Amino acid sequence: MRIYDHLRFSFMCSPQRVRGTGHRVAIVGAGPAGLFAAGYLACMGHEVHVYDKLPEPGGLMLFVIPEFKVSIPRVKGGTSELADVFNVKFYTRTKVFGGARSKEEGDAYVTKEVELKDLIKDYDAVLIATGTWSVGKLNVPGEDLRGVYSALEYLFRAKAARLGHIPRDEVPQLRGRRVAIVGGDIMAVDAALEAFYDGAGTIYVFYEGTIKDVPAGEYCIRSLTDRGVKFVELTKPKSIVGDRGEVAGIELAKVDPRTREPIPGSEFLVDVNIVINATEVKPTPPVANGYLGIKVSGDGRIVVNERHVAAEKVFAAGDVVLGPTRVGDAALDGLYAAESIHEYLLYG
Ligand SMILES: Cc1cc2nc3c(=O)[nH]c(=O)nc-3n(C[C@H](O)[C@H](O)[C@H](O)COP(=O)(O)OP(=O)(O)OC[C@H]3O[C@@H](n4cnc5c(N)ncnc54)[C@H](O)[C@@H]3O)c2cc1C
Incomplete structure (x- = not known):
């Protein structure tokens, strides 16, 4: 077994085997859910662009969980591999919103705003994976x-x-x-x-x-x-x-x-x-309840069906759907959502 010194978000494939499909996917949120989804979708040959409000991709893994648990070079190595080997494009310091704007932890780094409806127009599918960035x-x-x-x-x-x-x-x-x-x-x-x-x-x-x-x-x-x-x-x-x-x-x-x-x-x-x-963090969907048909529950979670669909062309995964979990659960949820997106892109 090979031991990698970085997180392999693209563990599904080796880059030599990837054939482009011509489909383009936008992912909002570069935490474990968004990054593992990006790795999966890049492996399936889709063009992936990731938007995040922070100055670097990694989400809570990079910006909150102490380094003695998840090392900085492991996360950065993984995101560099996505960018350099799989051509995943990262738009950092970019906050995505839909309808009402909300204030959350980490917003101080934002220099650009993008409306979700424009992403839906520009891409074949959009995945929302914005986690839990507000506190009780x-x-x-x-x-x-x-x-x-x-x-x-x-x-x-x-x-x-x-x-x-x-x-x-x-x-x-x-x-x-x-x-x-x-x-x-x-x-x-x-x-x-x-x-x-x-x-x-x-x-x-x-x-x-x-x-x-x-x-x-x-x-x-x-x-x-x-x-x-x-x-x-x-x-x-x-x-x-x-x-x-x-x-x-x-x-x-x-x-x-x-x-x-x-x-x-x-x-x-x-x-x-x-x-x-340290009592509570709350989901932070980028949209208000009802925006373009996206439902947000009373406790702030985006409501999805069993295929992670939140609305036409829009999918959601990770803690913004599940509520606060752990890195492993969020990553797995991102992978399941990516699988659904791949099927949607190929078969509708
Ligand atoms: C304080 C704390 C400590 C934790 N410690 C551990 C631990 O030790 N072990 C463990 O397994 N789990 C831990 N967790 C839980 C774990 O970090 C999460 O379950 C996991 O990171 C969720 O992954 P995610 O991808 O859904 O969201 P996140 O990791 O939160 O990533 C979401 C990303 O979306 C971005 N974003 C948010 N809103 C927008 C927007 N509108 N536009 C653009 N980008 C946006 C954020 O900047 C972030 O990069 C901890 C959580 C907290 C809060």
Whole structure:
């Protein structure tokens, strides 16, 4: 078996065998779903153009997931192979929209906007794979204090600095700080690990369930506690305490293990100066519900049929369809959508 030093988005074929079909496909979103779809479609001989709002392709894999999990050269090597060997064209810093415009994490890099209806006109098929780039709120007093970040924002800034897109001093400085992370999913684990390697003093992870039902999995939490992170189960934040506009502590309540409701009188205060909200990211479809017949569900996901069709000529895949998942699930969904697009292009 050959071990590749980069992600092979085009693992389906060797470039020598590819014969052009003359069909052109636009992909919106260069995360794992979009990139594996691009690799598949390029292998089938279609001309593929990928649009992304960020300065480089890679999505959350490149811009958010810490480097000790997915290395930067592996992602960049994979996207370079798509561009150099399979002639996939990348239009970066380009945001695609349809109907109403929305503001999300990462928009600061956008220099160009393209309307989805123009892509539909110019290409034989369009795949939307725009992921989850907006965050939920904790909905507690004190959330606007300096020192409160979302996990997405913190990890995104850390990675953007490592990639050379922002100066290091624009990354939240956690060295020696006392950090509270709220959540129990993979985002909380990534934020805690990044904070640990950033030299944070004390790191707490507060989760409303128990270690047995934590979405990240017990094993991931053990990997944190082995590093000295304090995992505090069955707790929910009540407020973030401020001092002169900055975080000075977090007030939490114990929750009932059955109802997950706060237990009156169980409140306690923890002395921290950074709070990271790792509770929720939300799908970010580029279109409003109903735009050109594309349906968006109440929780922001694009609705597709079993062939990944969202509307005439429009397909969708990855976390913008599934809701927040993992790299593997999103990549697989992108591959299934690409297979449907290929069939549609050949047989209608
Ligand atoms: C903080 C965090 C940590 C995570 N850690 C892990 C982990 O450790 N392991 C793991 O397996 N999974 C992890 N995940 C989940 C994983 O990253 C996602 O499941 C996966 O990246 C989803 O792939 P995707 O291609 O659907 O979307 P994304 O990777 O989000 O890619 C979507 C792309 O679309 C672009 N885009 C969005 N809107 C537009 C628009 N309107 N126009 C143009 N471009 C647009 C974005 O810039 C982005 O490049 C994490 C997720 C988060 C939020």
